[in-house]
Amino acid sequence: MTESSVSGKIRVLSDAKGHLIENIDTDQIFHNAHLHITEVDKMGTYAFGNLEGWKDFPQKSSPGDILVVGRNFGAGSSRQQAVDCFRSLQIGAILSPSFGAIYFRNAVNSGFPVLRSLELTQLVDEGKLETGDDIRVFFLSGKAQISSKNLSFHILPMSDVQYEIYRAGGLYSYGKTWNQD
Amino acid sequence: MPKTVIEKIIQSHTHDEVEPGKIVWMDLDIRSARDFGGPNVVKNFEREYGDDPVEDKTKTFFTFDLCVPACSLKYADNQQICRNFARKNNIKVFDVDQGIGSHVLIEEGLALAGMTVVGTDSHLNILGAVNCFGQGMGDVDITFAFRTGKTWFEVPETLRVKIDGAVSSAASAKDLTLYILKRLGTQRAALKAVEFYGEAVKNLSLAGRITLCSMVTEMAGIIGFVPEVDENAAYADSVALDVTGLTPQIAAPSSPENVFDVSEFKGTDIHSGFIGSCTNGRTEDLAAAARVLEGRKIKEGVMLKVVPATRRVYQELLSQGILETLFSSGAIVSNPGCGGCAEGHIGLTGEGEVQISTGNRNFAGKQGKGQTYLASPEVVAASCVVGRIIGPEDL
CATH class of the missing domain: 3.30.499.10 (Aconitase, domain 3)
Known part of the structure; x- marks a missing residue:
């Protein structure tokens, strides 16, 4: 079996000083005013609609982009839309030092790649990881490569469960193939 | 070395060997949905599973507690969506007259020490006050739990917090809780289970333990417990606090x-x-x-x-x-x-x-x-x- 990976252009969610924005909560990602929206296709328009400096994200992002975000990303409520708005924009993956616990679960259950690396903060601060870099992230070996810079760093490999749900395309599909004992 | 409280509870609900950082599939004793999240669970369920039954109707509940009785047409509709599904599936509804779902589960004797409970309430971890595993989850998770009775969970590390000293006569469990939150902030307990020990928590009433455990969410923790016995398990981290004379x-x-x-x-x-x-x-x-x-x-x-x-x-x-x-x-x-x-x-x-x-x-x-x-x-x-x-x- 060849290992799954995802590649794309990095988009760093940073503040005016170039540091990763930490503690971005679900109301900043997908504001509660839009919670009545249930179709994934329509959610992309509202991604980061309440995050100062990033309200034009849906226009700026391109399908396949890989987001690099600050620690405790997705803190707050349990809303699934805060994950699905990125699926709607066909974002390839989100990398963060850490995620809110419920947010991480929701992303895994949607079959959307969320990956953790404690090296991200320093790499961004030192200017080694920048918007526009081409990155490839390997889900199982815990490796990320930026070919243009001959740079690689560690990520936490996906757990078996996360990988299996990802491969199945989400928790529901995974459960349907599940041979329960 | 003895396992921590959360490790023991999860171990008794899974065939996998439990250790911190490992993801296991665990059996759920109770799965619940409230009036927020509940309608999404019903819609997900019907879309994904059609007329299939819930895995065990005696372990599945709706608890309405947020907008009770409904204060807008939208919430009236949402509650009715849940009631209709519950009737069809013979699921018990703790309706708009009953109060906060997590408290009702404790009062009714449904959530007991050593059990596993999930629901759409992000403060469901207050069940830690009775040494029960409780966890709030999104509607996809809860839909899956309704159908299968199982969930996956990453076994968290455990933080031990020992609190010595006696607070002043004017201070209550809430003051103790706020002080602990001040000292731990939102990083020390982040993504961990917390076990509280020491004379300041030993004699807390159930109400006091609920107050303390409820705010582990605000500490960014997974769940808090007040164990009866101190077994000196393998903790990832420990903190000692002295609250002698603590004022409001x-x-x-x-x-x-x-x-x-x-x-x-x-x-x-x-x-x-x-x-x-x-x-x-x-x-x-x-x-x-x-x-x-x-x-x-x-x-x-x-x-x-x-x-x-x-x-x-x-x-x-x-x-x-x-x-x-x-x-x-x-x-x-x-x-x-x-x-x-x-x-x-x-x-x-x-x-x-x-x-x-x-x-x-x-x-x-x-x-x-x-x-x-x-x-x-x-x-x-x-x-x-x-x-x-x-x-x-x-x-």
């Missing part, structure tokens, strides 16, 4: 860990008070407020809003004369439920309004455009008597 505490806007001695804010004008929520809505909490209000009147122009946690609490307010005291003081006492954590119910603030609340969150905009301070029932009651922040001992 208050969390200033706009984050719960922004905690100070009440004396530092003494004299700050307030316009309204709220006593209730899953953190401080037990009979004991409301009785403590009533002791402060006995023979006193709430200042004219100040609103004191009281929301009992459950119907059983409400009954005890009636039978113990607490309701009479609250009413005579001028408080507004509503039917049981969550109160102001949900838009559209009691405890909201208007622009410029300053509220002092026994709730657990005071983030900007959470309860409205006003500012919210968090404190104990005694401090809220005392402050409403004078219209300014004050500790009960200074009345």
Whole structure:
């Protein structure tokens, strides 16, 4: 079996000083005013609609982009839309030092790649990881490569469960193939 | 070395070997959905599973507690979507009269020590107060749990917190909780289970343990427990605190860990008070407020809003004369439920309004455009008597 990976252009969610924005909560990602929206296709328009400096994200992002975000990303409520708005924009993956616990679960259950690396903060601060870099992230070996810079760093490999749900395309599909004992 | 509380509970619900950091599939003793999240669960279920049955109807519940009875057409529709599904599947509904779902599960003896419970309430981890695993989850997870009775879970590391010393006579479980939150912040307990030990927590009542465990969410922790026996398990981290002589505490806007001695804010004008929520809505909490209000009147122009946690609490307010005291003081006492954590119910603030609340969150905009301070029932009651922040001992 060849290992799954995802590649794309990095988009760093940073503040005016170039540091990763930490503690971005679900109301900043997908504001509660839009919670009545249930179709994934329509959610992309509202991604980061309440995050100062990033309200034009849906226009700026391109399908396949890989987001690099600050620690405790997705803190707050349990809303699934805060994950699905990125699926709607066909974002390839989100990398963060850490995620809110419920947010991480929701992303895994949607079959959307969320990956953790404690090296991200320093790499961004030192200017080694920048918007526009081409990155490839390997889900199982815990490796990320930026070919243009001959740079690689560690990520936490996906757990078996996360990988299996990802491969199945989400928790529901995974459960349907599940041979329960 | 002995396992931690959460490791033991998860181990008894999985065939996998449990260790921190490992993801396991675990069996669930209870799965529940409330009036927020519940309608999404029903829609997901019907889309994904059609007319398939829930895995075990005796372990599946709806608990309506946020907008009770429905205060808008949207919520009326949403609750009815859940009721219709429940009727079709023969699932028990704790309806709009019953109060906060997590408290009802404890009162009904459904959530017991050593069990596993999930639901759509992000404060469901208060079940740690009875040494039960409780966890809030999104609607995809809960839909899957309804159908399969299982969930995946990453076994968290455990933080041991030992709290020695005796607080002052004016301080309550809420003051202790706010002080712990101040000391731990939102990083020390992040994504960990927490076990609380020491003389300051050993003698907490159930209501006090609920107050403490409810705010592990605000510490960014997974769940808090108050174990009866200290087995010295393998902890990832440990903290020792001394709370000797602790005085009443208050969390200033706009984050719960922004905690100070009440004396530092003494004299700050307030316009309204709220006593209730899953953190401080037990009979004991409301009785403590009533002791402060006995023979006193709430200042004219100040609103004191009281929301009992459950119907059983409400009954005890009636039978113990607490309701009479609250009413005579001028408080507004509503039917049981969550109160102001949900838009559209009691405890909201208007622009410029300053509220002092026994709730657990005071983030900007959470309860409205006003500012919210968090404190104990005694401090809220005392402050409403004078219209300014004050500790009960200074009345």
